[in-house]
Amino acid sequence: MFHKFDLGGVTHELWLAPTVNGYHLHILDGWSGPVAFAEEAAGHGSLTVAGTSKAVAFAVDGDVIHIHMRGRTRSLRYVDPLRALASVDGDDGHNVARAPMPGTVVALKVVPGDAVTAGTVLVVIESMKLETQIRASQDGIVERLHVKDGDSFDRDAILVTLSQGN
Amino acid sequence: MQRIVSLTDTRAQEFRTNDVHNRRLAAELRERQQAARFARPERDLERLRRQNKMFVRDRIQALLDPGTPFLELSTLAGNKAYDNEVPGAAQVVGIGIVSGREVIVHADDASVKGGAWYPLSVKKIVRALDVAIENRLPVVHLCDSAGGFLPLQAEFFADRYYAGRIFRNQSILSKMGVPQVAVVMGHCTAGGAYVPALSDYNIIVRGTGAIFLAGPPLVKAATGEEVSVEELGGADMHTSVSGTGDYFASSEMHALAIARDIVARFNRIPKAAVDHVAPEPPAYDPSELYGIIPKDPRVQFDMREIVARLADGSRFHEYQPRYGETLVCGFARLHGYQIGILANNGVLFSDSALKGAHFIQLCDKNRTPLLFLQNITGFMVGREYERRGITKDGAKLIMAVSGAAVPKLTVNCNGSYGAGTYGMSGRAFDPRFMFTWPQSQISVMGAEQAAGVLTDIKAKQLARNGERLSEPQLAAIREPILEDYRERSSAYYATSELWDDGILDPVDTRNALAIALSAALNAPIEAPHYGVFRM
Amino acid sequence: MAAISFPFETVLIANRGEIAVRIIGSLRKLGLRAAIVYHEVDAATPAVALADVAFKISGRTPVSAYLDAEQIVTAARTVGAGALHPGYGFLSENAGFARAVTAAGIAFIGPSPEAIELMGDKIRARNFVERNGFPVAPSAIEESDPSTFLARARSVGAPLLVKPSAGGGGKGMRIVRDLDLLEDAVAQARSEGQRYFGDGRLYIERYVEKPRHIEVQVLGDAFGNVVHLFERECSVQRRFQKIIEETPSPALSAQMRQRICETAAGIARAAGYRNAGTVEFIFGGGEFYFLEMNTRLQVEHPVTEMITGVDLVAEQIAIAANRPLSFRQPDISAQGHAIEARLYAESPERGFSPTSGKVLMLDYPHEQGVRVDSGIAQGQSITTAFDPMLAKVIVHAPTRDAAVAKAIRAVKDVVLLGCETNAAFLARVLADAGFRSGEVHTGYLDENPTIASGIDGDPDEVTGLLAVAALVTRPVRDAADAVPALHAAIGDWRN
DSSP states (O other): OOEEEEETTEEEEEEEEEETTEEEEEETTSOEEEEEEEEEETTEEEEEETTEEEEEEEEEETTEEEEEETTEEEEEEEEOHHHHHHOSSTTTTEEEEEOSSSEEEEEEOOOTTOEEOTTOEEEEEEETTEEEEEEOSSOEEEEEEOOOTTOEEOTTOEEEEEEOOO | OOBOOOOOOTTSHHHHHHHHHHHHHHHHHHHHHHHHHHOOOHHHHHHHHHTTOOOHHHHHHHHSOTTOOEEEEOTTTTTTSGGGOSGGGGEEEEEEEETTEEEEEEEEOTTTGGGOBOHHHHHHHHHHHHHHHHHTOOEEEEEOOOOBOGGGGGGTSSSTTSHHHHHHHHHHHHHHTOOEEEEEOSEEEGGGGHHHHTSSEEEEETTTOEEESSOHHHHHHHHOOOOOHHHHHBHHHIIIIIOSOOEEESSHHHHHHHHHHHHTTSOOOOOOOOOBOOOOOOSSOGGGHHHHSOSSTTSOOOHHHHHTTTSGGGBOEEESTTSSTTEEEEEEEETTEEEEEEEESSSBOHHHHHHHHHHHHHHHHHTOOEEEEEEEOOBOOSHHHHHTTHHHHHHHHHHHHHHOOSOEEEEEEEEEEHHHHHHTTOGGGOOSEEEEOTTOEEESSOHHHHHHHHHHHHHHHHHHTTOOOOHHHHHHHHHHHHHHHHHHTBHHHHHHTTSSSOBOOGGGHHHHHHHHHHHHTTSOOOOOOOOOOOO | OTTOOOSOSEEEEOOOHHHHHHHHHHHHHHTOEEEEEEOGGGTTSHHHHHSSEEEEOOOSSHHHHHTOHHHHHHHHHHTTOSEEEOOSSTTTTOHHHHHHHHHTTOEESSOOHHHHHHHHSHHHHHHHHHHTTOOBOTTOEETTOGGGHHHHHHHHOSSEEEEETTOOTTTTOEEESSGGGHHHHHHHHHHHHHHHHSOOOEEEEEOOSSOEEEEEEEEEOTTSOEEEEEEEEEEEEETTEEEEEEESOTTOOHHHHHHHHHHHHHHHHHTTOOEEEEEEEEEETTEEEEEEEEOSOOTTHHHHHHHHOOOHHHHHHHHHTTOOOSOOGGGOOOOSEEEEEEEESEEGGGTTEEOOEEOOEEEOOOOTTEEEEEOOOTTOEEOSSSOSEEEEEEEEESSHHHHHHHHHHHHHTOEEESSOOSHHHHHHHHHOHHHHTTOOOTTHHHHOHHHHHOOOOOHHHHHHHHHHHHHHOHHHHHHHHHSOHHHHHHOSOBO
């Protein structure tokens, strides 16, 4: 089973192979060759790819690895196979509306118990100085509001849970 | 250790002829293996897709650590049986690396007859578990079998080494502290239900995995009870109610990820301590084996030329080079591990047998695993040799081979006949692994001699009735016998019947032996002790 | 300006983030005490840590706390502040607040409430400027008669710019090219104006195609002295939000520069303007029109400071302390070229959506001639409660080319891990051929969307990233280390 990293929404599969002289990186359908990383101080190190070295600053936050290299900062997420594969369709008849971006709640348009149809505006959020309407993706009953007026939230936060109306 | 100086002339006509011939044999082997692994009727593959199941090869690929080898065993089991309709005997078995651990993978191939167990399937599974026991290798079972193939039940159910042996071996493994994980990816019914049940850990895949002693139709017939597969033995029920299942998996990939995580928890048992140094590739190109192995199997060749293309640095410390010259003995290294090699350079005489028995005892004392390279027509026969005790000297060699506590590996490089098979650690002598090369033959005697003997008997019977056979009539009797004999002494027949662990392309031999040897060293090596040597 | 005495000892900063840190810097230099108000989400920010005294305020949302004039005046009284610096944004251009501060006996470091009122209302400001003989954009109209507003808007003709009368900073602004969409745009702008500024009145003017945004920094004291400190060009914008600013503008000839700067000073003089201020112009087709005047310190003020050597915040404080300007126009000269790049917590690659996270590592460039005005510190959480600007990277070099090169180096050297920023995008803009040749306008980024989306086609970069990620991720490394040496050496082999 390959290791998976998500970089900007693209999943890359790879593995490391130990060799007598360190590690070989194998990127599935991509580059492979010798790699080395020497951590010189906390969060700072030198990456050597196929004999060429460059300075790297990095920080690890859970499964997310933030890397500054060659004047750019990127973040990768290690996709833990046990977690990623565990719940392919684990919503159990529930449907949630998630925040497409971080922001604050401007207005709640529904209350628990409301029957909604796909497309009904559930919440109005403000982000990037603009208002965005969060709509129901399917018909259902509002089961729970996870935010209140004025709350701020991160990307992918659950805003509203709908249950499937019978 | 001295480097072997190869005397092979790679520009000679003979070399080139052999090379063409043996490369063709290797290509044929690859083709047959490829077919056994992948050629399936479209309807079977379509059924797997419909059931949302992965092909067995993809399951194994996902289970293994990427970038690591998989030594598949008995790929061509069953290739001469059941009209060649049960490729691989519907089983995939091999040694691979899962979460850094050497394990035996045993997988039902549901693309072949729904993964039904045929007699040779049972034999292959039992052998896989024997390998696990002998070498203390953890086992990952990927279960997806329709159950035993009932029309042939008499050939796989009742006897000592039949299906019951699978569950006995599983129990013994557990008793030895060698863990097993079963991933239930299809129905495990009746006997098959015990594979996950007797595994220390098991995982059931939601929807497709189920475990029960009797499936819904049999339950209805027996008790009238109507019950669904899920209710009767599905993942949810077994992991939350019965406790027959340990882990609930959302998908096959999830199950394999859990299996990998379980294997990652296994203790690493230190390997048997044998002498080891940094490995070194052979100094001679192993692909030259193609030019060295004679096209005509009756042509003698120097086994040192083979050793030069298997051993680290082509270095070989030959023992008693001037005595018993038809059995070459000596020390070499394989991927850094010291091994003792016994290789045939002709028929076994008393002195060769004595030298071999002595060398085996040396290696056993030394904790040096043994490699037998067979090319043996047998022990020398005749009055003179019997008077010199060829039989008792052969008995010494067989006694030493049988009693050696160090792991033995055997490769049939060309031919293995009669008592020579015994003296050179044939299958019956429990070498940990036994491989063959494509053109090799194995039988009690050579095909020509056997056909001759049989034709002679037939002719004598007829002569007693006053009949006399013309040469064409004799040929008509001899040819079918010869043909049948050749067929049944071929490497393909031997491997079909699981007389070995698989046919190797000669260039793969070094890696296969290294993986096998590494696996063998998982079991501790007992102190040397033997039966009575007839002096 | 060393060793002058002030009629106050403590200055309350009614702001947050980088500008609060910036103001504290000047207060320190002047020997004054820095007090600050803060909402609890900002408790761990450098501004609060650096201030001599910090006063906690609250509100329904963090932003509303900083907009609460009453709490802030109470805070100023409580900490004994003799003056109050509003920074930019929030209450900085709120005349009522300036009055309340003054009424509390606290010096407001800003213009008179009347000047704020005059310039804060775009329609009044425009009329004032026009009346005094300075150029204004054609066909601008005022919502004096709501019933005919739409009809009059239509008569201006497309393209139009709709903006809230009380607005600023690009909030609620919309371009209308198709008059059929005018009604919708008006409704949306009104709703946003109402929410952001509590004032739904709108203002419409002819939109200049490919316009450049050029503004002039002015300073006026209480004695009628007004000087300008040259222009800044802020044409690199996204949705009317400035991203990169520079001075001098590459678009102006010497004569045009003189004309535009003198016009700005003239407007300020006509308004009797006191404090630092910025007169903004639209420049296009060889002409410039008055856009608006910002009666406060601008975000991009540091580029002016870099080329003139004037500390604008210190000058603001001196002016508020009723001191005359210490220099006259001829005393002010510009040296070299300065560029500012704004570091935002946003993802240009994902449509500029805001980002959040915890600052796990923060390291700014150290090169000489590089100044970083930052309001964040390592360990701090970045939320979307406020404007996403985190810091400004300002460079100064003898020539524009050298400044551009230095700016590229500087933004690439910003190490901020834990919250995605626009740093790579800034580098792309600075390296863009159009920017380098000075051929930009306020719509430039919209016309060149690939600058924002980025080109993620560098496989070497991806390889490097994956290599680091693999080598620092324990499960990946552990899996590699677990493979027995023999099997690793044999590799991906099948028999």
